[in-house]
Amino acid sequence: MYAQMVKTDANKVRDLSEMTEEERAFQARIDRGEKIEPTDWMPEGYRKTLIRQIGQHAHSEIVGQLPEGNWITRAPTLERKAILLAKVQDEAGHGLYLYCAAETLGVSRDELIELLHAGKMKYSSIFNYPTLTWADIGAVGWLVDGAAIMNQVPLQRTSFGPYSRAMIRICKEESFHQRQGYDIMMKMANGTAEQRRMAQDALDRLWYPSLMMFGPSDKDSVHSAQSMAWKIKINTNDELRQKFVDQTVSQAEYLGLTIPDENLSWNDEKGGYDFSEPDWSEFFEVLSGNGPCNRERMEARVKAWEEGSWVRDALMAHANKKEAAKTAAE
Numbered sequence: 611m612y613a614q615m616v617k618t619d620a621n622k623v624r625d626l627s628e629m630t631e632e633e634r635a636f637q638a639r640i641d642r643g644e645k646i647e648p649t650d651w652m653p654e655g656y657r658k659t660l661i662r663q664i665g666q667h668a669h670s671e672i673v674g675q676l677p678e679g680n681w682i683t684r685a686p687t688l689e690r691k692a693i694l695l696a697k698v699q700d701e702a703g704h705g706l707y708l709y710c711a712a713e714t715l716g717v718s719r720d721e722l723i724e725l726l727h728a729g730k731m732k733y734s735s736i737f738n739y740p741t742l743t744w745a746d747i748g749a750v751g752w753l754v755d756g757a758a759i760m761n762q763v764p765l766q767r768t769s770f771g772p773y774s775r776a777m778i779r780i781c782k783e784e785s786f787h788q789r790q791g792y793d794i795m796m797k798m799a800n801g802t803a804e805q806r807r808m809a810q811d812a813l814d815r816l817w818y819p820s821l822m823m824f825g826p827s828d829k830d831s832v833h834s835a836q837s838m839a840w841k842i843k844i845n846t847n848d849e850l851r852q853k854f855v856d857q858t859v860s861q862a863e864y865l866g867l868t869i870p871d872e873n874l875s876w877n878d879e880k881g882g883y884d885f886s887e888p889d890w891s892e893f894f895e896v897l898s899g900n901g902p903c904n905r906e907r908m909e910a911r912v913k914a915w916e917e918g919s920w921v922r923d924a925l926m927a928h929a930n931k932k933e934a935a936k937t938a939a940e
């Protein structure tokens with residue numbers, strides 16, 4: 611049952627003529643820009659696609675705490691440590707809003723977590739790369755949160771009400787995250803020669819993995835067409851990747867850092883940069899569990915889940931006791 615909920619068929623956009631009366635009325639609501647709420651009728655494919663995307667997004671926020679959590683005890687100053695702690699806590703909060711949004715579709719948080727731990731649900735490929743130096747924490751905020759915002763700002767207009775509302779809240783916090791990352795990069799890039807080298811090295815290692823966050827190129831994207839027809843996604847993967855590159859080049863220039871791409875050049879005709887594609891074979895390897903940190907990330911999550919079971923049991927016991935006392939008093 612779990613796997614069925616998540617594994618959607620390779621999506622083809624359904625033609626209006628193939629749709630039932632109900633599906634046509636649903637599509638008309640989407641086309642008018644109406645929000646779909648959990649109690650509204652929706653096609654099964656719409657529900658499954660949302661569970662897959664929101665669930666994957668929630669897992670990314672939770673697993674995404676790990677690369678940064680790695681540096682909380684080693685942050686260079688008390689102030690940097692407090693900021694990083696707050697950021698990592700924000701990511702936990704984002705995960706929780708998103709699990710709640712998914713729950714409105716009839717799947718529990720526990721079920722989603724089970725699927726993640728069983729390797730049946732994904733989380734963002736980017737979190738399978740290590741954070742080797744303090745400059746990586748700057749680059750994660752600048753590039754990874756930068757890419758996340760580029761993807762999530764349009765998702766504030768996504769058609770499913772609870773997802774859209776979660777995105778509005780999350781985007782406000784992601785903007786702060788991106789700025790704190792860029793602030794670290796500015797310090798490093800304007801610091802000693804060694805700090806500058808670390809900043810460039812972080813950019814070199816995280817540039818292509820950040821481009822991969824937007825998903826495979828449009829020709830290989832399985833879900834984009836149907837997701838866009840349902841306004842679950844607002845833009846294609848390549849559109850957002852292009853916008854990200856266009857935005858980030860001048861930020862790198864301001865830092866005095868070099869984007870590791872010899873083919874990067876401004877294209878007047880398209881009004882954007884030409885750039886090299888990431889190595890897609892690496893992307894698919896990471897997706898199949900063979901990235902540098904896949905195993906470590908999953909082990910950390912499963913351990914945290916198992917070690918936290920007594921807290922969940924205690925909360926349930928407390929809730930049951932309260933409920934029993936309430937019933938006895940009635």
Ligand code: FAQ
Pocket residue numbers: 662663666667668670671674675701732733734735736750754755758761822823824825826830831832833834837843847897
């Ligand atoms: N990683 O047909 P498409 C963050 C999978 S939040 C792993 O194009 P779709 C905050 C995809 O699931 C980052 N898998 O798929 C933070 C599908 O496989 P499936 C997360 C990927 O869904 C910052 C297959 O490839 N953000 O960073 C990836 O239409 C710092 C075919 O792909 C979101 O989740 C990938 N990068 O488009 C936290 C945003 N790309 O499921 C801590 C919402 C693709 O059939 C620190 N999600 N796949 O087995 C989306 O916008 C979309 O789901 C895309 C993928 C754009 C990610």
